[in-house]
Amino acid sequence: MALRPAAPPREPEPAYEEELWVPTRALSRAVLLTALLVLASVLLGRADLVVLAVPLAISVALAMTRRPTAMPGLRLSTVESFPVEGGYLGATIEVENRDTVGYDLAVLRVQRSRWLRLEDGDRPHVTLVPRGVASAVEFSGPAVRWGRLTLGPASAVLVGADGLLATRAVVTGALGVKVYPMTEAFVADEAMPRAAGLVGQHRSRRPGEGGELAGVRQFGPGDRLRRIDWRVSLRTERLHVAATLSDRDAEVVLLLDLLADAGRSEGIFGSASVLDRTVRASAAIAEHYLHLGDRVSLIEYGSSARRLRPASGRRQYITVLEWLLDAHPVPAAQERGGAQLAAGISADALVVVLTPLLDARSAGMLAGLVRAGRFVVAVDTLPTGLTVPNAGTWTGLAYRLWKVERENTIGQLAEHGVPVVAWAGAGSLDTVLRDVARLASAPKVGARR
Amino acid sequence: MRRTLRTAPGPLAVRGIVFFAAAAGLWIAAPAAFVSLRLLLPIALAALFAALFPGGRVVGVTMTLIIVSWILSTLAFGEPAGIGRTFMTACALYLTHSAAALAAMLPHDAIVDNQVIIRWAGRSAMVIVASAAVTGIVVLLATRFTPTTSTFAVLGGLGVVAAIVAVLAKAAGLRRR
Numbered sequence: 001m002a003l004r005p006a007a008p009p010r011e012p013e014p015a016y017e018e019e020l021w022v023p024t025r026a027l028s029r030a031v032l033l034t035a036l037l038v039l040a041s042v043l044l045g046r047a048d049l050v051v052l053a054v055p056l057a058i059s060v061a062l063a064m065t066r067r068p069t070a071m072p073g074l075r076l077s078t079v080e081s082f083p084v085e086g087g088y089l090g091a092t093i094e095v096e097n098r099d100t101v102g103y104d105l106a107v108l109r110v111q112r113s114r115w116l117r118l119e120d121g122d123r124p125h126v127t128l129v130p131r132g133v134a135s136a137v138e139f140s141g142p143a144v145r146w147g148r149l150t151l152g153p154a155s156a157v158l159v160g161a162d163g164l165l166a167t168r169a170v171v172t173g174a175l176g177v178k179v180y181p182m183t184e185a186f187v188a189d190e191a192m193p194r195a196a197g198l199v200g201q202h203r204s205r206r207p208g209e210g211g212e213l214a215g216v217r218q219f220g221p222g223d224r225l226r227r228i229d230w231r232v233s234l235r236t237e238r239l240h241v242a243a244t245l246s247d248r249d250a251e252v253v254l255l256l257d258l259l260a261d262a263g264r265s266e267g268i269f270g271s272a273s274v275l276d277r278t279v280r281a282s283a284a285i286a287e288h289y290l291h292l293g294d295r296v297s298l299i300e301y302g303s304s305a306r307r308l309r310p311a312s313g314r315r316q317y318i319t320v321l322e323w324l325l326d327a328h329p330v331p332a333a334q335e336r337g338g339a340q341l342a343a344g345i346s347a348d349a350l351v352v353v354l355t356p357l358l359d360a361r362s363a364g365m366l367a368g369l370v371r372a373g374r375f376v377v378a379v380d381t382l383p384t385g386l387t388v389p390n391a392g393t394w395t396g397l398a399y400r401l402w403k404v405e406r407e408n409t410i411g412q413l414a415e416h417g418v419p420v421v422a423w424a425g426a427g428s429l430d431t432v433l434r435d436v437a438r439l440a441s442a443p444k445v446g447a448r449r
Numbered sequence: 450m451r452r453t454l455r456t457a458p459g460p461l462a463v464r465g466i467v468f469f470a471a472a473a474g475l476w477i478a479a480p481a482a483f484v485s486l487r488l489l490l491p492i493a494l495a496a497l498f499a500a501l502f503p504g505g506r507v508v509g510v511t512m513t514l515i516i517v518s519w520i521l522s523t524l525a526f527g528e529p530a531g532i533g534r535t536f537m538t539a540c541a542l543y544l545t546h547s548a549a550a551l552a553a554m555l556p557h558d559a560i561v562d563n564q565v566i567i568r569w570a571g572r573s574a575m576v577i578v579a580s581a582a583v584t585g586i587v588v589l590l591a592t593r594f595t596p597t598t599s600t601f602a603v604l605g606g607l608g609v610v611a612a613i614v615a616v617l618a619k620a621a622g623l624r625r626r
Binding site for chain 1: 457459504505508516519523524530532536538539542549550551554555559560561568572575576577579580583587612
């Protein structure tokens with residue numbers, strides 16, 4: 001009885017290397033013309049036709065003696081680890097010759113996100129790849145918009161044997177590049193509506209601006225000059241500051257309205273869309289309050305309804321930036337009301353709602369939050385100078401009517417105790433924060449705690 | 450228009466070499482009876498097509514035109530095939546082919562490392578020098594280098610045909626394996 005092998009017969013491995021290098025049209029042309037010339041010389045008895053064929057024949061013969069066969073190596077890499085929009089990003093395509101002969105040239109291309117403005121990145125680069133050497137082409141340019149951007153894939157077409165043989169395109173994978181939003185300069189009045197911890201009774205364990213001495217440490221960026229401990233500094237000949245513990249325990253909730261987007265996003269050097277302004281303003285506000293030692297949390301008002309738990313410190317700031325990278329406007333048919341949102345927000349928290357007020361549900365949500373007793377500040381993120389595409393003779397009138405209606409909504413919100421302030425960077429919220437703090441100090445009836 | 454504006458100097462220079470080599474080949478190979486300023490226009494057009502489409506069949510057609518023109522001028526018009534003119538035509542033919550092979554691989558908007566073109570020029574010069582040596586040997590060995598039948602031409606031709614068959618077999622083997 002014949003026994004069958006237990007394992008299936010091994011299939012022959014595909015010969016990638018042989019298939020990779022293919023003859024070009026130049027090879028067939030040279031061979032065909034040389035053959036024709038020689039045949040004609042034989043048939044016509046003409047030695048001059050042999051002379052015409054000699055350079056073509058020699059070039060083909062020389063080229064065939066240095067025929068490449070191996071698979072080239074291709075690698076795409078980037079060196080930037082923490083790029084912020086506007087910052088420069090470097091990328092390198094490296095093609096390695098593992099063959100015994102040199103390649104005539106390599107045509108390198110890299111695809112990239114439109115927000116990565118690599119210098120000459122939209123053009124192919126042609127470089128020489130000698131034997132046993134890895135040639136690299138470097139690209140550099142600014143990342144002009146925040147987000148999860150892609151760099152790659154990169155492709156290479158290699159040419160050998162004097163242009164008579166070429167490879168099919170060798171392709172790498174794509175790289176993900178995280179570009180964090182640039183935080184606009186933001187400084188706000190420290191008037192918080194209500195702190196959870198009372199000053200003098202419960203000191204915080206977190207470092208921050210306060211009166212409780214935590215120790216003496218070396219001066220670092222961001223430290224205030226009035227905190228310098230001159231005696232220690234003179235003794236050690238290095239600047240030292242008196243580190244204190246935060247005596248504030250307020251929570252700031254940033255609520256991002258992602259129901260709709262408007263405006264044209266042109267990156268850091270051009271106009272900003274609603275989403276751009278929302279993300280950059282959120283990053284700036286979060287940075288400010290986290291630097292003061294407060295807890296910051298983020299909530300998305302949109303279909304995905306993401307939420308970032310409240311926390312403080314430098315790590316939370318990085319988490320906030322990561323969280324913001326995934327912010328995308330997604331229209332939602334059903335969205336939670338203000339009362340439902342308020343159930344998940346601490347009663348003492350300051351709720352900063354970043355909204356363009358494009359959707360009627362946003363105004364309803366704001367009113368609902370205030371009715372639930374939350375301290376709400378609305379930041380208007382609609383870009384100034386918004387242009388409307390002309391769809392007909394009534395476009396201008398319709399736009400003006402919409403603007404009037406929107407101003408009316410803002411007025412109604414103000415009557416309900418929701419100050420709406422346009423985002424303008426530093427000092428944007430100072431006036432309204434003072435108003436909210438004053439309202440918070442007043443006795444409240446029926447506020448849910 | 451936008452595509453033209455993106456053209457980079459490196460590929461443009463190589464295509465320029467294709468143009469001048471093809472034009473020179475057609476001019477040198479043309480029968481003396483037809484050589485006039487009016488011939489410049491069709492020559493320039495044929496060379497321009499070869500330079501614009503170096504990866505297409507038009508290069509082969511232009512090179513065939515050079516060869517046909519050469520055969521016509523020496524066979525039909527009885528012009529002498531001097532060694533200098535023959536070698537210059539051969540060089541123009543080879544440079545048209547070689548520069549077109551390089552230009553076909555360079556995208557029109559590519560940024561080309563100078564070393565690529567310098568190396569190509571070096572290889573071309575080496576082939577031309579080697580061809581000059583072979584041509585010299587042919588001239589020394591041939592008793593009479595005229596466009597008439599000779600035993601040397603037949604024997605030499607058969608030898609090169611055998612070499613070409615070998616190269617063809619080698620090149621075809623690339624695809625078959």
